[in-house]
Amino acid sequence: MSKVTIATLQKMKQEGSKFTSITAYDATFARLFDDEGAHALLIGDSLGMVLQGCDDTLAVTMDDMVYHTRCVARGTRNALVIADLPFMSFTTPEQACHNAGRLMAAGARMVKIEGGDWLCESIRQLTRNGVPVCGHLGLTPQSVHVFGGFKVQGRDEFQAEEIYRHALSLQEAGIQLLVLECVPAALAERITKALRIPVIGIGAGPATDGQILVMHDAFGVTSGYTPKFTKNFLAETGDMRAAVRLYIQQVAEGTFPGPEHSFN
Ligand code: KIV
Numbered sequence: 364m365s366k367v368t369i370a371t372l373q374k375m376k377q378e379g380s381k382f383t384s385i386t387a388y389d390a391t392f393a394r395l396f397d398d399e400g401a402h403a404l405l406i407g408d409s410l411g412m413v414l415q416g417c418d419d420t421l422a423v424t425m426d427d428m429v430y431h432t433r434c435v436a437r438g439t440r441n442a443l444v445i446a447d448l449p450f451m452s453f454t455t456p457e458q459a460c461h462n463a464g465r466l467m468a469a470g471a472r473m474v475k476i477e478g479g480d481w482l483c484e485s486i487r488q489l490t491r492n493g494v495p496v497c498g499h500l501g502l503t504p505q506s507v508h509v510f511g512g513f514k515v516q517g518r519d520e521f522q523a524e525e526i527y528r529h530a531l532s533l534q535e536a537g538i539q540l541l542v543l544e545c546v547p548a549a550l551a552e553r554i555t556k557a558l559r560i561p562v563i564g565i566g567a568g569p570a571t572d573g574q575i576l577v578m579h580d581a582f583g584v585t586s587g588y589t590p591k592f593t594k595n596f597l598a599e600t601g602d603m604r605a606a607v608r609l610y611i612q613q614v615a616e617g618t619f620p621g622p623e624h625s626f627n
Contacts (some may be wrong), residue, residue: 367402367443369473369495369539375402375572376561376605382532383572383583385609388414388431390438392578393562398430399607403443403563405475405575406432408450409504413579420504425462428528429469436470445497445540446471456488464495475542477503479529483536490537499569500526502545513590514624517546530554542575543567545592548625568593568625574614581610589600592624 374398375382384403387393388410396404410425410431431444446466453459453476463474474489475497476482485594501516510516517523528549530541542561543551548568555562555571564571576593579585582603596613597607613619 364400364481364541365489366441369443370560372402372540372573378415381614382423382561382563382616383526383614384442384573384575385607385610386410386413386480386577387438388578389434393435393438393442394440395604396578397439397442399604401442401607401610402438403445403575404435406435406444406446406471407475407577408447409577411449413483413577413585415580419507421450421507423447425449425465428452429465432466432469432471439470443473444471445473445476447475453482453485456474456485459485460492460494462490463496463587464491464492467494473540475543476501477505480532480536486538486585495539495540496538497563498533499542499544500528500533500546502541504544513545515545515547517550518626523547523550526550527554527557529554530558534558534560543571545626547627549627552575564620566590566620566626568618569617575622576610576619582606592620592626594619594624 382402385401386407387404408420408423411420436444452462468473477499480602489496490524498568517526543564545566551567552565552570561572563575565575580593582597596610600606
């Protein structure tokens with residue numbers, strides 16, 4: 364596979380080809396995912412939960428993100444490397460630019476930012492300064508305590524309209540990619556069709572342009588609660604490389620996620 368850029372994902376959207384992304388936190392797994400053809404690798408602040416053992420992502424620092432981004436970037440040849448701006452690291456456009464600059468210098472090629480239209484000014488400043496931005500709507504884990512738990516978002520009509528409106532505003536402000544997490548499949552389909560930019564789903568049904576999973580979920584090694592939208596590809600294959608290939612194959616052919624992994 365040749366180098367994946369945002370232009371690659373945009374073209375895949377236009378052609379109707381589904382792309383696959385997965386979280387990575389170190390060079391060894393980044394290389395494995397990259398070798399097997401994952402299109403994008405996300406250094407997610409989910410590392411607070413799956414690496415650091417916290418109950419949520421709020422304690423993750425910029426230093427943590429820079430360290431893991433550097434590790435993943437070293438192991439990646441072709442996949443698009445996206446890094447999360449962690450909790451409270453983008454409260455002003457100036458702070459967002461400063462911290463995004465640190466992630467880009469560590470090897471990220473795009474930064475992801477959780478939230479709605481209140482981020483438009485930050486997104487404009489970031490893109491003007493050469494930082495590509497991925498939005499993140501729906502169940503945004505940094506707001507878990509506002510939601511009162513890890514709950515599906517956009518189930519009622521008002522909330523669904525809000526998420527839809529935020530998606531359009533973020534696109535207008537300049538995001539080039541959007542993650543939709545834990546929203547009803549019909550809402551994700553409506554947003555994916557309305558946006559020019561590619562949309563990546565997690566717990567958002569099969570209609571998004573791409574899918575993402577936390578790597579520990581794809582290998583079935585997450586301790587404690589296993590969300591409905593995940594799938595243990597290692598159980599089916601017994602081999603990590605084969606598990607990643609199966610995940611990519613099932614996303615490409617549209618068999619993952621199935622109805623059993625989606626919310627209505
Ligand atoms: O932090 C993360 O891993 C994420 C994905 C779940 C999209 O934001």
